[in-house]
Amino acid sequence: MVYSAQSARKTWNYDGNSLSVIVYTAEFDLKQKTEIEIEFTDDDITVLSGLKGRFSDLTKTVKMWTNNRLKDDAAFQDMVGISQSGQAITYSPDLIKEEIKKFNMLYPPTVMLLEKAAKLKPEYKPYVDLLKAKTKE
Numbered sequence: 001m002v003y004s005a006q007s008a009r010k011t012w013n014y015d016g017n018s019l020s021v022i023v024y025t026a027e028f029d030l031k032q033k034t035e036i037e038i039e040f041t042d043d044d045i046t047v048l049s050g051l052k053g054r055f056s057d058l059t060k061t062v063k064m065w066t067n068n069r070l071k072d073d074a075a076f077q078d079m080v081g082i083s084q085s086g087q088a089i090t091y092s093p094d095l096i097k098e099e100i101k102k103f104n105m106l107y108p109p110t111v112m113l114l115e116k117a118a119k120l121k122p123e124y125k126p127y128v129d130l131l132k133a134k135t136k137e
Helices: 042-048 051-067 074-083 085-091 093-120 122-135
Strands: 011-015 020-024
Touching (some): 011 093, 051 093, 051 122, 093 122
16 A cells, blocks of 8 residues: 555555554445554554653643643743644654654653743643653653
């Protein structure tokens, strides 16, 4: 099957936010047995482990930050950048390794910035705890 950014029969694409391969098959009788096999290397599984949860939790944190009108904060700009890693992967699945590497490099410093902010605003602490729990995975 060939990759296609568009949804088209007999193609596949990738949803970076959910880290999911999406396969578009040709039409077939539902009574007909169909198997689709996707192969991942052990390295792929290790690199992706826990990433979907970190993407999701960081997105929730960015929404909280936005709702509290803290968009001018420098920490917010960094969070927004790495919270869009999944979308960047969707647009360019061939760059997944680079995006994951960048995300994993920027995630701990982002959590540390939030920890500092939570010392001034205790209402941020639940979000810090959420992100820190994912850092340990």
